[in-house]
Amino acid sequence: MKTKKHQDCLKSAESNKSKTINSIFNSGTSELNRLCAAEGALVFHESHGLELEKVSSLGSDNTNLNVGNNHSVFSLFNELIPRLIRGNCYCHVLHNSVKHGNNHLLFDVEAAILKIYSQFCRSSVRSQELGKYFEFVDQEQIVMKYI
Known part of the structure; x- marks a missing residue:
């Protein structure tokens, strides 16, 4: 999907190499923005010489990136790296476990x-x-x- 907005997103990611990968992922919830975030992450990895074959886990700490089974950043990376493990923030996992588990206590x-x-x-x-x-x-x- 190569629209003008998509290409601008890619150019921005390439020209702003000093930005952290988290700043690339702070985008809106639309499918196009999620695709741009995934493409931006790929460009970031490639431009910094990071090999995708060595990535074992991917964690995203942002609702906009975690939403969707087919077009979340994890699912798009998982197409390239089939053995990829979904990583999550341990604090969020603990918080959600306590929040939902508390309703089932006897x-x-x-x-x-x-x-x-x-x-x-x-x-x-x-x-x-x-x-x-x-x-x-x-x-x-x-x-x-x-x-």
Whole structure:
């Protein structure tokens, strides 16, 4: 797909080699822009002498690039590199896991935390044992206020 906008995108990627690969990917959600982002990434790799055969994983931290099964940046790269593994940001994976997993818990997390807190706050012996545990794991014990 070679339109004027597409060619301008490629020229921009070639002329601005000092830009990071992330700045190339910050484009709109239209299919043309996603194709430009994929083409721009390819131009970036080729212009910097990076061999696509050595790429094992591709991660994109942008909704505009992750959307679509046929024209996402990953699917377009996967056509060139069939063994490519989809990489994701571990923080986003953890966040999504907790967000969606919390809906399926069989107990109330807030109630469990309050019970654990009350277990230690009502007994000075238990509080001292907890303090010893924090010393053992070399962490500072911080009492957080519940509002």
